Amino acid sequence: RKEVEQDPGPFNVPEGATVAFNCTYSNSASQSFFWYRQDCRKEPKLLMSVYSSGNEDGRFTAQLNRASQYISLLIRDSKLSDSATYLCVVNSDRGSTLGRLYFGRGTQLTVWP
Amino acid sequence: DTGVSQNPRHKITKRGQNVTFRCDPISEHNRLYWYRQTLGQGPEFLTYFQNEAQLEKSRLLSDRFSAERPKGSFSTLEIQRTEQGDSAMYLCASSLDRGARNIQYFGAGTRLSVL
Numbered sequence: 001r002k003e004v005e006q007d008p009g010p011f012n013v014p015e016g017a018t019v020a021f022n023c024t025y026s027n028s029a030s031q032s033f034f035w036y037r038q039d040c041r042k043e044p045k046l047l048m049s050v051y052s053s054g055n056e057d058g059r060f061t062a063q064l065n066r067a068s069q070y071i072s073l074l075i076r077d078s079k080l081s082d083s084a085t086y087l088c089v090v091n092s093d094r095g096s097t098l099g100r101l102y103f104g105r106g107t108q109l110t111v112w113p
Numbered sequence: 114d115t116g117v118s119q120n121p122r123h124k125i126t127k128r129g130q131n132v133t134f135r136c137d138p139i140s141e142h143n144r145l146y147w148y149r150q151t152l153g154q155g156p157e158f159l160t161y162f163q164n165e166a167q168l169e170k171s172r173l174l175s176d177r178f179s180a181e182r183p184k185g186s187f188s189t190l191e192i193q194r195t196e197q198g199d200s201a202m203y204l205c206a207s208s209l210d211r212g213a214r215n216i217q218y219f220g221a222g223t224r225l226s227v228l
Contacts, residue, residue, distance in 0.1 A: 043221050044156065044204075099163075101146075105153065106154075106155050
């Protein structure tokens with residue numbers, strides 16, 4: 001079983017739409033959670049960290065449900081520039097694996113005009 | 114500001130040849146990571162260093178792969194006797210040790226093609 005499972009999409013939405021991505025993780029002891037964004041043939045870049053209480057950064061809202069081991073990302077008022085792959089990422093804190101990031105395979109988003 | 118720098122950006126080699134990649138982390142970062150990414154997949158962890166010590170290696174890192182960080186600054190990843198299955202993007206990341214919430218910053222990667 002993979003550490004992080006994510007629906008690869010693709011999601012194709014019009015400008016202005018609201019879109020939500022979800023992922024699940026398998027290690028209940030995980031402590032840190034992130035969403036990274038990756039443009040085509042570029043490196044992953046941190047979009048936002050995910051906190052237990054949920055957090056918002058402009059049009060982006062991240063939620064964490066520890067009981068269900070479920071992470072979500074909501075994008076409101078989608079822009080053309082939001083087109084990218086969104087990677088769900090978990091930092092394992094299991095002793096010797098401290099520091100390693102586990103990535104989902106990414107969800108591809110295309111926003112069309 | 115200099116982020117994580119990787120060289121070369123692209124490498125084309127013939128099967129059986131050895132290749133070496135270099136990563137220069139963000140200067141004050143003490144942790145350095147190597148990941149591999151194939152098409153349609155997220156990055157997969159290979160190994161990581163805290164300063165010059167290599168603390169963990171994935172089982173993906175076969176004996177043909179070796180990584181070093183001799184002075185706790187830049188790192189090299191060498192692949193010996195390359196195989197076509199080694200074709201991938203090799204990503205380096207660095208972070209400043211802040212416990213569990215260490216945020217990793219990635220370089221642009223080295224894209225390896227093995228013919």
